[in-house]
Amino acid sequence: MQTRFQGRVWTFGDDVSTDHIISGKYLGTTDPKVFADHAFEAIDPTWAKEVQSGDLIVAGANFGCGSSREQAPIALKTLGISAILANSFARIFFRNAINLGFPVIECEGLRDRVKSGETIELDMARGQVRLPSGDMMPCSALPPNVLEILEAGGLVPKLKKELGTRAAR
């Protein structure tokens, strides 16, 4: 599992809801590309075009609140966001992201120490973030069972291994 990520930051505020990430009007499909193309449209209609694979999201409190739509983390993962660091996450968003093998890390206070466009480095194994200034700051460790899902690449690969099953055609 990749545990070190270096990338350009996009910052967001508190209470970013899954309605902001992907609007309800785009949910009438199961195509991840549709979700990716319209990500954060309500906040910034050009965002999905400007974001690049390997970028990171840094947000305030309660990121991903609202609807249980997994289309939200799917959209961000499909765009190539490598990890989300926030002061805190809403519970269903947190589970959904981890289940997709998408790292979401609580890092209280980071939001106030970086700006959009700056580069940071996340070291999940050490539980540290290197700030643009070069200073290090700690982030929260994931619980062991959550780490296990991430290490397996998501809940589906983990279950397949445990159950000894193969994908149905």
Next chain:
Amino acid sequence: MPGQTISEKILSRASHSTDVRPGQIVDVDVDLLYMHEMLAMALLPFNEIGTMKVWDPDKIVVTLDHWVPPPTPEIAKMHQTIRDFCRKQGIRRFHDVGDHGIVHQLIAERGYAQPGDLVIGSDSHTNMVGAVGAFAAGIGATDTAAVMATGRLWLRVPETIRVDIHGNLADRTGAKDVILKVIGTTGDDGARYAAVEFTGSTVKSFPMNERFVLCNMTTEMGAKVGLIEADGVTKDYLAHAGVPFRPIQSDGDAAFSKTYTFNVDGMGPQVACPSNPANLKPVEDVEGTKIDVAFLGSCTNARIEDLRIAAQLLKGEKVAPGVRFQITPASQIIYRQALKEGLIEVFLDAGATFTSSTCGPCFGGHLGTLAGDEVCISSTNRNYSGRMGSPQAQVYLASPWTVTASAMHGEITDPRKV
């Protein structure tokens, strides 16, 4: 050892342990899994897991609610996929278009969830069902696929926050006003990862339809579940299901992580202003705000009791010129009841529209979305920007009383003055 809360009791039983405590991670057996169109999203990971069969078709309930009837060929196709899947898997409790309802309401009114049950739903407002004394939590698509395949799910045992409510509300004020007040106090993440249990004389005096409103909007506090102990009111509500009633309550010495106490004596109507459910104002502070749209619908407030309120105010009156007032019952059962009681005629005479049951407008999906310059007062549960249509639209959340009174006056109106 202190006693246990309702949530801890249910998680202990479902994880085959005697004494689970907050913070612990447990694997639980699911008593009931329910889904709406999210099933289509869950099919991809389900097929990838490859068990082929669901763990127990008799423990699954499926209905269609977000897009009913389907507004596009793609969504009609999605419904077909779900229909076929339920037939092939032997899921008998599939409630197709015509027999449908907003899933939380359908589960509640058909008595599918019982006190003490571990209920998992593929939707964030599954919390509503906790009003019968069940542990009812929402999950996303991959978790749903995992439960379909195995019947099991990992959960972190939540701390329980007690919300104790006392006092007699003012006239034309109800559970919606109370929960808006609670959220306005705790913030929209005040109960993140926690169970919220409502207690107190006001809660005890609420009938089930009002209790559902309280638990429904614990989602807007970030809670994992909302709970109310199962008592005589619960028993009467569930009697038609023909299942032996098992009361459940927290132990007298159970540990609550926090207790909020609200004295709502004389409290009047409340409104959540754009664009956060915690942006609370008493109705007096926003009276006179012009509106374009009023919506009475959603799993939060579109039960028969809510429709009766609207009819009581609208009888012989008119919706204000230039305002569209849309009423969308939460289920087909409620639709039929409204028809029987003559409520629909009152709505139509007043110039309101009455639609088939669906989530549609609540999540900005179809059948009544908002334009950028529109202001809406809504009986739903969320007003984040873009939720009900254009990101520029302004949404105020309020009770059925306030929504209807506002529809009649074309501006936000204190229902006690109507």
